[in-house]
Amino acid sequence: MTEPAAVFEHVDKWFGQLHVLQDINLSVGRGERIVICGPFGSGKSTLIRCLNGLEPHQRGRIVVNGIELTDDRRAVDRIRRQVGMVFQQFNLFPHLTVLENCTLAPMAVRKLPRAEAEQLAMDYLARVRIPDKAHSYPGQLSGGQQQRVAIARALCMQPEIMLFDEPTSALDPEMIKEVLDVMVELAGSGMTMLCVTHEMGFAREVADRIVFMDGGRIVEDTATAAFFEAPQTERARQFLGQILAH
């Protein structure tokens, strides 16, 4: 067994007095697809935001690809190069075209020449099925299109791990599928993925494991089929009952 892609060991985090992550232990294997779910305020977004240092943790160890996440700027930078992230609100750069959004980091961080970065960007834009919008601005795209561009932008850094922070929560229902289709395809390519999402259909289809959180703790961490058929805790049963009811 090779070294895991990411490991959380006894991680604690506070927002002021609020204990938002409590003794988190999680190991993410290479190529593993994990869906993190749980009720609002359970700490699931905070968990993945800690993995690339967007939020600092106060106690415990987070190791990504063998690099420990510390206050050391260089360690953080190295980790961020290997971890792509997709946000709920897309966060595309509105002053840049779709193509420029995708080439920005490869050129600035990885120092790729423009031609090479553009080639790479066009490849990924084709993979998210939006190459014809390369010269549009984000403001001219629909929410679903923007989110697909955001996925392409993250992939252009050729990360080892992809984080998805509720990628479909801000989308109109008819656009959710186009984004999920891209994510399913990405999962099929062997990418290591951590997804915070309420899309249980997606979870059932692609996830190897489900991590269920509540009140800042990991309440359940089980194989997908087992989670949906027989959740071990009452809290998870309740949650599933609510979310699958409609």
Add this chain to the structure above:
Amino acid sequence: MAMPRQSTPLAWLRANLFSSPLNTLLTLLGLWLLWLVVPPLLQWAWLAADFVGTSRADCRSGGACWVFVREHLPQFLYGFYPAGERWRVNLGIGLLLVLALPLLVPRLRQFRRGWVLALLAYPFVAGWLFYGGLGLPVVPTARWGGLFLTLVIAGSGMAAALPLGILLALGRRSELPVVRAVCTVFIELWRGVPLITVLFMASVMLPLFMPAGVSLDKLLRALIGVAMFAGAYMAEVIRGGLQGVPAGQVEAARALGLSYWQQMRLVVLPQALTMVIPGIVNVFIALFKDTSLVLIIGLFDLLGIVQAAVTSPDWLGFTREGYLFAAAVFWVICYGMSRISRRLERRLDTTADRQQEMA
């Protein structure tokens, strides 16, 4: 609010000027006021004015005497800059106008890198042209004046205020307490003092603190004072823009692995500065007009030199013409800046309706 589209002039008048008794009354009142003001002004400034001649003896029609302005024009434009060297001023200003072209013509964007280099080199080239040395005869700054001096003070003030303001605004939002404190104190100090006081300090107080034998040029001291003053104002305008950039933008940039300066340069500042173009131009316009305050430390900008001319013994009594001319020049330049800013705003707007506007 239904606006008749492309209707007859009569319908337009009715809809816009005579739509109700009150509007009719206001329209008539406005017309009456215009009738009171415009014809006499026209009579004075144009119909009954003198345009030709060389001395005050040629002012005899009783209207405005534009001979006064014509005779003093070189002085108003260049101050006491030697006539034989004025081409240097023209060349310097001309270069600046060429450099401003890319702001107006989007297609020149591909030469961006060269343009930035040229902008960085410009102050040195202009300084050499205007002051001299290295083969050019030296023209001491005491002989600079008129519109040229106004442009030098305002231009260098703007050129320094923008980068200074950006750094101060970033510093004030820094996570490092020392940087934040230094920037905050700097901004509040300079903003809390009237420009007149700054200029007095620069011309009277500063030399007291300088080591013996070291003296900074009076103009240079004023330039530094003006730049600091405008920089503090600019910082607050830019800070407003920085606050308008959603936190998600920085997060996305961080997640992509961009360093702090890359995040600012590539993601945050382009958006923040675009948002506050009106505010930036506002500071520029205020700065341009405030340059006339340098009169009190003995520098003769456009307004100063006009004032000197209207009080000179052989041309006494042409105050109105002089001030009107100065006002017109100030207005034309300020309005021009305002137009450029509107144009830039429209061009940098990347939202969906941009396509329509361009079409």
